[in-house]
Amino acid sequence: MRIKFWGVRGSTPTPQPENMRYGGNTSCVEVRLGAHIYIFDCGTGFRVLGHEFEREFGDRPFQAHVFVSHFHWDHIQGMPFFRPLYENKGSQFIFHSSGRTRRLEQVMAEQMAAPYFPVDLAHMKAKRNFYDIESGCLHMEDGIQIKTAYLNHPQGCLGFRLETKDGILVYATDNEPGDAHFDKNVRKLAEGADILIYDAQYLPEEYEARRRGWGHSHWREAVNVVMESGAKELILYHHDPEHTDAIVDKVVTDARNYYPKVRAAAEGLVIELNQSMKAHS
Ligand SMILES: [Zn+2]
Ligand SMILES: [Zn+2]
16 A cells, blocks of 8 residues: 555645645545555645646556545645546546535536636546445455544544555544544544544644634644554644644654654655555554
């Protein structure tokens, strides 16, 4: 399993010099499992991933599964700018998202509707399939399983647990602590995972002072989740737009006082996970 981060910022893109080491693009994580491509969220990092696919595949068609956690801007804004969707070379994009609030097909049409966007959805020539998913388990190719669970976030949000022969990856962002049902849900989703990518938008003191009810977590809770779920490595994700590289550095240092295997997600970060690496870690 090869995991690559294309967008790590929460809420809105932040192309400012003081944020660029961790990155200014919003949520997008790519996972490769042999020839299979899985993508989590379509924030502005998804646009850059599209360019990488063009370089890699050229005129050859390819297929990808795209999991969309929810429809807030920072998780869908890259879609109209993802160039492979416009190409008619036989590529196929299989989208999975909850249909509780809206179907993703409708979300795409609405975000590209006049007067908000100059290009009509009809210009997207690539094959697209849309699946409504709920909490449960999806059986994918080659024995790969995706388990999903709802997180505590305004208008809802899905967390994903990818189980493969290489190991277990959990992608759980946009989740506010403090609700017993959801707190238990996310710990179960993360149980024993090799890698846990988790919402660490706020500092604990910011959360307490003025961010309750906004649907996000903080690094101290992220540490609680990794320790209480028995997950192995924590990747702090969905950095606040106001958090500079220096602040994120400090968050990592503080978090490591409680749990050693913590990193902050950064654009371009690649994590390789396989059985032999697990044996050595
Ligand atoms: Zn978000
Ligand atoms: Zn959100």
